[in-house]
Amino acid sequence: MIIGLTGSIASGKSTVANMLKEHGLPIVDADLVARLVVEPGTPTLKKIVAVFGEDILTEDGAMNRQKVGSIIFHDEEKRKALNAIIHPAIRQEMLRQRDEYLENGEKTVVMDIPLLFESKLQHFVEKILVVTVTEQTQLKRLMERNQLSEEEAKARISSQLPLKVKEQGADAVIYNNGTIEETKEQLEKILKKWNVI
Ligand SMILES: CC(C)(COP(=O)(O)OP(=O)(O)OC[C@H]1O[C@@H](n2cnc3c(N)ncnc32)[C@H](O)[C@@H]1O)[C@@H](O)C(=O)NCCC(=O)NCCS
Numbered sequence: 304m305i306i307g308l309t310g311s312i313a314s315g316k317s318t319v320a321n322m323l324k325e326h327g328l329p330i331v332d333a334d335l336v337a338r339l340v341v342e343p344g345t346p347t348l349k350k351i352v353a354v355f356g357e358d359i360l361t362e363d364g365a366m367n368r369q370k371v372g373s374i375i376f377h378d379e380e381k382r383k384a385l386n387a388i389i390h391p392a393i394r395q396e397m398l399r400q401r402d403e404y405l406e407n408g409e410k411t412v413v414m415d416i417p418l419l420f421e422s423k424l425q426h427f428v429e430k431i432l433v434v435t436v437t438e439q440t441q442l443k444r445l446m447e448r449n450q451l452s453e454e455e456a457k458a459r460i461s462s463q464l465p466l467k468v469k470e471q472g473a474d475a476v477i478y479n480n481g482t483i484e485e486t487k488e489q490l491e492k493i494l495k496k497w498n499v500i
């Protein structure tokens with residue numbers, strides 16, 4: 304079974320992905336893949352520089368993530384331009400990793416894709432698991448984790464579809480406002496229902 308794990312920024316996807324890892328399930332992580340495909344020397348980074356300019360590089364030729372983030376989360380056109388360059392490369396590498404796990408005999412693969420709904424990737428997966436929180440919790444956790452101002456955190460949140468919309472498209476929802484233990488209990492119930500554990 305291919306499980307699509309999604310939610311929105313700081314809703315708790317990585318927290319749940321770690322719990323899935325503890326069950327021995329393989330994870331294909333879109334955020335990690337997004338880092339891989341822009342490593343220095345990659346064709347994707349060259350295309351990004353051609354559009355965004357040399358200013359977005361650090362001294363050692365890597366993509367300056369903070370700088371790119373501060374541009375794209377405040378400018379929809381720039382975000383679309385970045386997505387158009389980087390998303391095809393991310394998709395290709397994610398499918399390669401998924402197929403490798405399946406070829407190695409894994410029965411279940413988890414694809415952690417923050418933008419599953421925004422990028423209309425529902426067809427990549429068989430079951431959709433949405434990790435959700437209230438807007439208040441999301442804002443608080445994002446500001447704390449990334450050391451962002453309220454304005455910066457809100458810009459990031461509003462660049463994604465509302466969590467309420469994602470909940471409606473889910474096969475199962477985990478409400479991650481409570482303790483980590485409560486989240487773990489919800490996850491285990493769902494995995495049992497899906498015969499994964
Ligand atoms: C903008 C970048 C450089 C910021 O890097 P940074 O290290 O600060 O954040 P990180 O990569 O860990 O992403 C954190 C979260 O931001 C959100 N996010 C990232 N990119 C986007 C985007 N294009 N649109 C909306 N939300 C996004 C996701 O929820 C993601 O989980 C980076 O996120 C990036 O390269 N984004 C484009 C690729 C992408 O769309 N990634 C999302 C997964 S496919």
Ligand SMILES: Nc1ncnc2c1ncn2[C@@H]1O[C@H](COP(=O)(O)OP(=O)(O)OP(=O)(O)O)[C@@H](O)[C@H]1O
Nearest residue numbers: 311312313314315316317318444448479481482483
């Ligand atoms: N149940 C919880 N109780 C307290 N803190 C939590 C809980 N779940 C997650 N957090 C914290 O909230 C922050 C966001 O969680 P996490 O990194 O798992 O979100 P995410 O959805 O993967 O975010 P992103 O899309 O930005 O990568 C982290 O600092 C995490 O430690």
